[in-house]
Amino acid sequence: MSNPVFDNSAVFRDPRARKQNQRASARGGVIQDTVTPAPLDAAALNRMYQAPSATTAQTGRLTYDDVIMKTGGLLTVVVLMAAVTWFVVPETSRMPLAIGGALLGFVLGMVNSFKKSPSPALIVAYAVAEGAFLGGISWFIETNGIKGVALQGVVMQAVLATMATFAACLVLFRSGRVRVTPKFTRWLLIAMVGYLVFTVANLALSFFNVGGNDAFGPLRSGGLGVAVGLFAVGLAAAMLIVDFDSIKRGVDQGVPATFAWTAAFGLVVTLVWMYLEFLRLIALLRSN
Numbered sequence: 366m367s368n369p370v371f372d373n374s375a376v377f378r379d380p381r382a383r384k385q386n387q388r389a390s391a392r393g394g395v396i397q398d399t400v401t402p403a404p405l406d407a408a409a410l411n412r413m414y415q416a417p418s419a420t421t422a423q424t425g426r427l428t429y430d431d432v433i434m435k436t437g438g439l440l441t442v443v444v445l446m447a448a449v450t451w452f453v454v455p456e457t458s459r460m461p462l463a464i465g466g467a468l469l470g471f472v473l474g475m476v477n478s479f480k481k482s483p484s485p486a487l488i489v490a491y492a493v494a495e496g497a498f499l500g501g502i503s504w505f506i507e508t509n510g511i512k513g514v515a516l517q518g519v520v521m522q523a524v525l526a527t528m529a530t531f532a533a534c535l536v537l538f539r540s541g542r543v544r545v546t547p548k549f550t551r552w553l554l555i556a557m558v559g560y561l562v563f564t565v566a567n568l569a570l571s572f573f574n575v576g577g578n579d580a581f582g583p584l585r586s587g588g589l590g591v592a593v594g595l596f597a598v599g600l601a602a603a604m605l606i607v608d609f610d611s612i613k614r615g616v617d618q619g620v621p622a623t624f625a626w627t628a629a630f631g632l633v634v635t636l637v638w639m640y641l642e643f644l645r646l647i648a649l650l651r652s653n
Contacts, residue, residue: 368604370478370631371611427615431625432632439492439633446496451504463501470494474634483626491630495637506644511581511652519651523644527636530598530643534605545610553603560600563593581645591653594646601639608635 450462473491477484503520510516537543567582585593612628 368608368611368631368635370627370634371608425622426619427622427624427628429612429616431622432612432628435625435629436632439488439629440636442489442492443496443499443633443637446493447500447503450497450500454500459501459504463498463505466494466497466499466501470498477630483623483630485626488626488630492633495633499637499640502641503644506648511586511648514652516648516651519644519647522647523640526643526647527640530602530639531605531636534602535609538606538609543606545607549603550607553600553607556596556600556603560597581649585645586649587653590649591646594642594649597642598639598646601635601642604635605632605639608632 450459450466454462470491473487473494477487477491480487503523506516507518507520508515510519534543563584567584570584571582581590584590608628608631611631615624615628
């Protein structure tokens with residue numbers, strides 16, 4: 366299992382899954398036509414031989430620079446919108462805007478995840494919505510805390526923790542110390558399903574006000590909340606490793622440069638999740 370953003374994109378999907386789909390198509394009698402290119406004359410071949418080698422940018426292929434630039438741009442949009450929500454929007458409107466941003470971000474996240482081709486406008490709109498959500502929720506936790514006590518500096522701590530974890534995951538992946546293997550992906554699938562079930566149960570208990578009115582839900586408070594927070598941060602870090610592997614696969618296969626938007630979107634989705642988990646974990650630790 367990988368980030369749904371990458372898993373639903375044919376160009377980033379694991380080759381094993383793609384081969385299975387091809388075999389299924391063959392059994393169904395689906396045949397793809399191939400076109401034989403026209404032969405080149407000697408003069409054209411000589412010009413091609415003497416020309417300098419084309420770079421990936423010149424051939425319109427995905428590069429790491431493309432992914433870095435677009436990821437940095439999307440994160441800038443998220444940070445700017447979060448700052449506007451925190452410092453410009455009236456205090457009484459910050460949480461309503463944050464809730465609206467969360468709902469809109471969820472819808473745009475699903476739409477972008479299942480699109481065959483990336484839509485830069487929709488991806489930027491997702492960054493704007495997530496920025497509004499993060500700005501509102503970050504302001505609320507820093508100024509109100511979990512038990513009504515302000516937690517000054519908790520947002521900066523969560524940001525630094527997210528940046529440090531991202532850098533550590535990237536170094537581990539580039540060094541080859543951590544590899545994405547079938548066993549690794551199976552473990553991640555089981556862990557993600559378990560975490561999803563736990564999250565749904567926590568939301569259901571919060572909805573029915575079971576266990577009191579807790580800021581993060583009855584199952585995300587106290588020692589259990591800290592343990593779950595550590596587990597969730599580990600899951601997000603593992604997801605980052607899988608994201609890096611998907612991007613490397615796309616670059617190695619020479620996919621079109623436009624899919625840098627998909628890669629950047631997938632990274633931002635994981636980083637937003639990781640930041641929220643760190644924010645919740647650090648807030649719990651400081652409150653206790």
